Amino acid sequence: MLSPERACVNRPGLHVVLWLTLLSLSACAAVSTGEKGRAVRVRLDLAELASAHEGERHALLIGVNHYDDESWNDLRYPGKDAEDLGRALADPSRGGFHSVTVLSRPEQTTRAAVLEALRALAARPWRPKDVVVVYVSGHGTLARDARGDLQRYLVMRDTRFRDVQGTGLEMAALERELERLASRRRVLVLATCHSGTGKSLLPPAVLDELERTKAAFIPRPLEEDSRASLVLSASDWGEAAREDDALANDIYTHFFIQALDGRGDRNRDGAVSATEAHDWARRHTWTYTQGRQRPSARMMEVGADPVLLSGTLTRPGQPEVFSYSPRLEGFTLKVDGVDAGELPGGVALPEGKRKLGLHKGGELLWEDTVALQLGERRALDSLLSELAEGHRRTASLEVGALGFLDGRSRREVLPPTVMAGVGLRLGGVLLEQRLDVGVELVMGEGRQSLRLDVGGTVPVRHRAVMLGVTVGPSWEWGRLGVSTGPRVAALWLERSFQLDLLSQDERYLTVWPGWMGGVSWRVGARLVLEAKGQLLWAYVPVDGRTRVVGFGGLLLSGGYRF
Structure with missing residues (x-):
């Protein structure tokens, strides 16, 4: 056990449980390189940050190098990785942990010994702001539990290859032990994976099943389905991690430890958080392996103050x-x-x-x-x-032309008219956010000539005001958007005939059903250009008779999403 002196530092704080998975697989081949199997806004002054990070830090690190069952190949660096990480966490100038316990001797790495160490950890007088880090490095495998479901298991020194269910450490059991802790700042580090290579040796029957299983149904790591807020992995799922003799560590863990000396302090606040350490290790692992190992992360929720693994907060980052x-x-x-x-x-x-x-x-x-x-x-x-939820409203300025589709109505009722106005589109307001509602108010006027049955061609001044409502779905593919739906429009029309012997005004108000379709192009996060076409069935009274004619038009608009 490494027992560093208590350091007077502000301790990491997090109001949700963080689970941290560092999947680093070691191979046993005697070569230089081997394969191993909503917005959170923080505006706190320094005093508030210091108060939020009070608490003690403790770590339990387990490295399993040797196995009783020869079916599991012995590994090279898990014990050393645990020791190296322990020194970094215990160092007062880096992690400053109050206690660090390393279990790497054969008698310390049996299933019973590890469970006993976890229970002893749970018996400590934990406070909610305390931090506990549990690290396990060794073989991993997949096996069926008592219900026949495929589960993840950690392989202890005495785990038998033919009885993983009865002798291995099921991830669910490890999770239950950690949930007994009163601390709300728990970090689980698993240096193991289950891809079927290196540390992640799989029974032939399981390998055969996985080979015949579609990728979408291959069991994902258990941590990804737990209540974890943060999952970090030394390699992507199904991908082998690597260790290197030149580093005398597995590659990811080497760079993760390296980050704790301050090089991982991305935001320059004086401390290195779990995500900062992971990102440092991720970038350097990717470079070192020339892209063959892709450290990954899964985050479902992050609290306002991340878990700090090294250093002391001295200033807002x-x-x-x-x-x-x-x-x-x-x-x-x-x-x-x-x-x-x-x-x-x-x-x-x-x-x-x-x-x-x-x-x-x-x-x-x-x-x-x-x-x-x-x-x-x-x-x-x-x-x-x-963007998706807040910028679903679009206000626009619109201009276009409207008119009757048949020539007779254009000659005798209303010529094509240039219209301008405003529009408002409300996204996802009906049927469980599936339908949008659009409203347009456009108007126009002009002076032209109409051909009347009596009087021939006469000059006329006309005004038109249209209020339309469209309800329908919309879709977006990148910058491109498409919308459509039924439409109802009310048209107010005024015609003023200016003749020497006759001055007459006519006014109509009618409501038309129809359909509208539009195509939009997003210029930026909020600016949108759109073209909308509409077709209406118009009921128009002219000279005492009602005509049913088609009415259509095209509107071009520039909108602002808010």
């Missing part, structure tokens, strides 16, 4: 934006038009207004200008939700 969402994986984040990195991950930015954009394959998914302040952490997922 630079603003940060981040995403660990699977749906944004592979997107490039641009800041003020410059590439800031590929997601998942986070970046620290200078405070002030910054133009953020998400790009993939040359296409722009999202772009907006965001005001960022010191100590602020913004989740890109939440910003996208704000």
Whole structure:
């Protein structure tokens, strides 16, 4: 056991449970390189930050190198990885943990010994603001539980290959032990994976089943389905991680420990958080392995103050934006038009207004200008939700031409008229947010000639006002949008005949049913250009007779989403 002196530092705080998975697989081959199997806004002054991070930090680190069952190949560096991580966490100049316990000897790494160590950990007088880090490095595998469901298991020293269910440490059991802790700041570090190579040896029957199973139905890591708020992985699911003799560690863990000396302090607040350490290790692991190992992360929720693994908060950090969402994986984040990195991950930015954009394959998914302040952490997922939920209203200025489709009505009732006006579209307001409602008010006037049955061609001044309402769905593909739906329009029409012997005004008010369709193009985060066509069935009284004729038009608009 490493027992560092108590350090008078502000301790990490988090109001939700954080689970941290670092999947790092070690191979046993005697080669130099082997394979191993909503927006959160923070505006706190320094005193508030210090108060939020009070509490003690404790760690239990387990490394399993050797196995009784020869079916599990012995590993090279799990014990050393646990020892190296323990020294970093115990060092007063880095982690400053109050206690660090390392279990790496054979008698300490049996299933019973590990469960006993976890229960002893739970017996401590934990406080909600205390931090506990549990690290396990060794083989992992998949096996069926008592109900026949495929589950993840950690392989202890005495786990038997033919009886994983009865002798292995099920992830659910480990999770239950951690849930007994009174601390609300729990970090689980699993240096194991289950891809079927290296540390993640799988029974032949399981391998055969996985090979015949579609990828979408392969069991995901248990941590991804738990109540975890944060899941970090040394490699992507189904991908082998690596260790290296030159580093004498597995590659990801080497760089993760390296981040704790301060190099991972991305936002320059004096401390290294779990996500900062992961992002540092992710970038360097990717480079070191020439893209063969892709550390990944899954984040469902992040509290206002992340878990700090090293250092002391001395000042509010630079603003940060981040995403660990699977749906944004592979997107490039641009800041003020410059590439800031590929997601998942986070970046620290200078405070002030910054133009953020998400790009993939040359296409722009999202772009907006965001005001960022010191100590602020913004989740890109939440910003996208704000765009989806908040920017569903569009106010527009519209101009176009409306008129009757048949020549007789254009000659005798109303010539084509240039119209201008305003529009408002409310997105997702009906039928559980499936239908939009659009309202347009346009008007126009002109002086032309009409051909009447009596009197021949006569000059006429006309005015028209149309109020239309459209209800229907809309779809968006990147910048392109399409909308359609039934429409009802009310038309007020005034005609003034100016003759030498006759001065007569006629006024009509009628309501027409019809249909409208539109195509839009998003210029930026809020500016939209749209073309809308409409077709109405018009009932027009002329000279005491009612005509049923077609009426249509085209409107061009420029809108602002808010």
